Amino acid sequence: MDLRKRDGAIKNSLRFVFACLLFFLTFVVAGPAQAAKVCIPHLTGGAANWNDYLSIDNTGLLPATITITLYDSTGTQVYSGQQTVAKLGEKVLKLKQLNANAQTGEISYTSETLIFRLSYENVYGGGVAEFLLTEDQNAVLAFLFSDFSKAIVSKGIALSNYGTLTATVQLYALGDGEVLDNTTISIPGLSKVVGTHSKWFPALEVSEVKKIIAVSSVSAMGGIVICANSDSSNLLFAPAVPLVSFAAHSSDLTGIWHGEWISDDGYSWGDIVLSMVQNSDLLTGTMDIDDTDFGDLKNVLFTGTAVDENIDIEASYNAWGYIIDIFSEGVLIDNTIIGFYYELVNGGLYDTGTFYITKE
Incomplete structure (x- = not known):
């Protein structure tokens, strides 16, 4: 037997085995490459005194392809196309050549070796600015x-x-x-x-x-x-x-609040207990309202906002076959919220009044 032919056959077999192993590790174990996206927050479409540039750097040993999508001021897509960057290469795109009216955009890609930079140039003043685009x-x-x-x-x-x-x-x-x-x-x-x-x-x-x-x-x-x-x-x-x-104010509204509601009719009132959670300026939680015309209401879900010292809360629930909506506006003073409310039943005004609640 010719030893050279035998050695060649062995080498070809090893190449095939390694190729199969690489395919298995890449596509079976690791899975296909996951798509990623970076967004372009601002383009100067329609402004003749500005240029917008996208710089793409590929630090990998394989070519990489991206998809660029651009939108106008109404959110309508005005361009979509692909660009390929060579291995260890770079590419600079003048984005107004893709669409002169684009205002925002996004870049979809799968390679982990890509770096994106967005640059601006004022044609008349000569000023330039650049920053890294991230996800x-x-x-x-x-x-x-x-x-x-x-x-x-x-x-x-x-x-x-x-x-x-x-x-x-x-x-x-x-x-x-x-x-x-x-x-x-x-x-x-x-x-x-x-x-x-x-x-x-x-x-x-x-x-x-x-x-x-x-x-x-x-x-x-x-x-x-x-x-x-x-x-x-x-x-x-x-x-x-x-x-x-x-949070626009230093007070943390998260906690348990106790207080009282008083109807403008002069003879209706009751206790209120709120379990409130604040996330930024958004409020959520549950409240118990006692002695209403519909009985004692428990665990009524509410949402609201806290802007400066102004606290707005609203809730909706069903009782006795009625749809009841409550809206309140209050002001935070020290550790107490004081304000007024109005109540709708099946969409019609049913009651108005005042309230106060104090944090434990």
Whole structure:
């Protein structure tokens, strides 16, 4: 037997075995590569004085393919296409060449060796800014402004809703350790809002605002800080920072609250006990209401909000075949909430009155 042929056959057999083993480890044990996504929080579509660039670096030894999807101001998809980056390579895309009106976007990929950076260039002023794109999304975001340079004369944000549901967002302007102002906005799915601080807080001077906190009803949120000097020759952009939670006031409302409700009819009243949980500015829990026209009500679920010192709570329940809705508005004073309520039965006004509850 020819030994060279035998050695060649053995080598070919070993190659086949190793190939099968590699396939088994890659696709059977490890499974197929999992898709990942990073979002593009802000693009300057329609603005001729700005350019947007996406830089993609591949640090791996295999080519990597990504899918880029872009959306306009209404959340409508205006572009979707693939790009391939060579092994150990890089690619820079001028995003307005893909679509000139895009406002936000997303990048889908499977390779773990890819790094994405988003860059902006002001054509007239010459200012440039760049930051890393990550997978971070969160319901509570902090936009942190820097005041080390007197050249910065504008402080703005871009806040994007990456989900498909409309987001209700509470914005807070902070300065000198206090909440200076707040407002509520809505952002449709796959859309964004963008502007300087005065768009939402017109009564505040730019020097007063040190931070803007956004607390959203949905978790698929992201954004960037946008700061510039007068001619945009100096730019300072940075990603919004995810926060675990945010409460606009120092009081922690989580706990057991005891108090009393008093009807405006002058002869009806009873005890109230609330078991309340606060998560950021959102309130949830159960309450017991005694001596109502429908008996003693136990473990009624409620939801609410706490904005500054203003506490709003509402609940809905069924009793004796009736649908009963309760709405209350109160003010936190020290350790007590004082306010008024109104009650609907089958959609019609049934009772109004006042209440107070004190935390144990």
